[in-house]
Amino acid sequence: MWSLVILILLSLFAYILTDELIYKLQSLFINAGLFGIDLCKVSKEKIPEAIGVISGCVFLITILLFIPIGFGYSLMDRGNFPHHEFAELLAALLSICCMLLLGFADDVLNLKWRYKLLLPTIASLPLLVVYYVNFNSTTFIIPIPLRQFFGISVNIGFLYYIYMGMLAVFCTNAINILAGINGLEVGQSVIIALSIILFNIIELRGDQYKAHNFSLHIMIPYLATTLALLKHNWYPSKVFVGDTFCYVSGMTFAVVGILSHFSKTVLLFFLPQIINFLYSVPQLFHIVPCPRHRLPKYSAETDLLRASRTVVLKKDMPLLTKVVLRIFTSLKLVDKVEDKDGVILNNMTLINLVLIKLGPMSEVQLTKTLLVFQIFCTCIAFLIRYPMASYFYDLNIYNNFVS
Incomplete structure (x- = not known):
């Protein structure tokens, strides 16, 4: 001792x-x-x-x-x-x-x-x-x-x-x-x-x-x-x-x-890290488009962070992507907006998930x-x-x- x-x-x-x-x-x-x-x-x-x-x-x-x-x-x-x-x-x-x-x-x-x-x-x-x-x-x-x-x-x-x-x-x-x-x-x-x-x-x-x-x-x-x-x-x-x-x-x-x-x-x-990894799998394996940075988006006017987003074009959307988006949407794990050209949804990280559930907040x-x-x-x-x-x-x- x-x-x-x-x-x-x-x-x-x-x-x-x-x-x-x-x-x-x-x-x-x-x-x-x-x-x-x-x-x-x-x-x-x-x-x-x-x-x-x-x-x-x-x-x-x-x-x-x-x-x-x-x-x-x-x-x-x-x-x-x-x-x-x-x-x-x-x-x-x-x-x-x-x-x-x-x-x-x-x-x-x-x-x-x-x-x-x-x-x-x-x-x-x-x-x-x-x-x-x-x-x-x-x-x-x-x-x-x-x-x-x-x-x-x-x-x-x-x-x-x-x-x-x-x-x-x-x-x-x-x-x-x-x-x-x-x-x-x-x-x-x-x-x-x-x-x-x-x-x-x-x-x-x-x-x-x-x-x-x-x-x-x-x-x-x-x-x-x-x-x-x-x-x-x-x-x-x-x-x-x-x-x-x-x-x-x-x-x-x-x-x-x-x-x-x-x-x-x-x-x-490592439970939060496991949750974050599982939630991120569609983007990590490029089932859903994954930008270089998935950081929250900063608003200089309010000094708050909100969920950053990625775009999935409908014309390039494979069947697997459609299935994944449908599952995540039914589980209310993504915040998405859909138009005739594509789907805009939050980047799939635990950080962005907290922001879409609790709203914008300071860093x-x-x-x-x-x-x-x-x-x-x-x-x-x-x-x-x-x-x-x-x-x-x-x-x-x-x-x-x-x-």
């Missing part, structure tokens, strides 16, 4: 360092051409972009500095050195470091979406190799109502590694597509990080103490550096975090979920609304993970296999 106290002190220093570096290095990013214009503001001043690389670097450095402290006693007694735990930590750092590098490359080179799906897969390979060597547990526990058909558990073998690779891809991109207004990317990441830390603290009393202790050693420095970034990214944003931050955050959550054996619980903390109010929804979903996640799980699982068996 003493190691956690030292880690918290290091993390406090990391917060101060990140805060200071972001303040001092903003001009370097602008001079290097890494800047953007806030499309939801009247002002057209240059705002430094890809600042997530600063918080990511300090986060990694903090964990690296902690290694001699965390493994200090073990280094003195080489016969009892925890090689498996050390390999896990190095693999975690390697995967996160890869995403830091690849994310910054994306911010600089503006890579296409197909590469954004490929990069997390490559970066997760060290993670999967260490998981295979140290654990190689590929068993799913079957809910009690289905056990008469499938038994208590099912070993899915290699498919489990595909699932974990897809988890890394989802986590890194899910935060990236629920973005675009001041403080949202960092705010949702802070809430997810706090949710994981709370879950780890609850589970420290159980049989998986080492796994959750490992997760805390990664999440606490991450939270500290991310809070410093949020200070500068909150409305009105002085910096943009870029894809670098989204990649590092997603990979960090995937790392602790996989190596600490609670990957399904991590997905529960800061929209961010707060979405973050409150994130907190609400976290409460639902804990409800599913604890009280409801007992109805579907024998918890003694579940806690031994859960991941």
